[in-house]
Amino acid sequence: MIGNLKPLEIFLIIAVVLLLFGAKKLPDMARSLGKSARILKSEAKAMKKDDEKTAPAADASADTTAHQPAAPRTIQAFPGDVAGARPVSEPNRSTTQS
Known part of the structure; x- marks a missing residue:
């Protein structure tokens, strides 16, 4: 068509x-579109790397019976951002609500 x-x-x-x-x-819109495309591309790469890391790790963790505590999760403003990362508090699931 084009x-x-x-x-x-x-x-x-x-x-x-x-x-x-x-x-x-228009330049601001183009810049914003470019940033969005870069973020999307880096997130896709990160997801692919995570999948590659978890597949062998899942097989290895099934063999061991000892449970290790999970590392604290962090939220990043954008991929590769280290200065803006902050820890995420996980909900305490051991307490019950009445």
């Missing part, structure tokens, strides 16, 4: 986008 657009049609689309959003907001 291959069938004529140069005049492409120019009209660009003109309408400029009129709707303004020339000042």
Whole structure:
């Protein structure tokens, strides 16, 4: 479909986008889109690495009977962010609510 657009049609689309959003907001929108794409790509890589790590670890943990406490989880603002990481408090499931 895009291959069938004529140069005049492409120019009209660009003109309408400029009129709707303004020339000042377009670079910000493009920058935001680029950041989102980078975050998505890094998250996909991180998920793939986690899957590769957990597959052998799951097999090894099934063989051992001793239970080790889990390391505290952290939340990061974006992948690779170390300064903004903060610990997450896990709910205490040993207490019962009445």
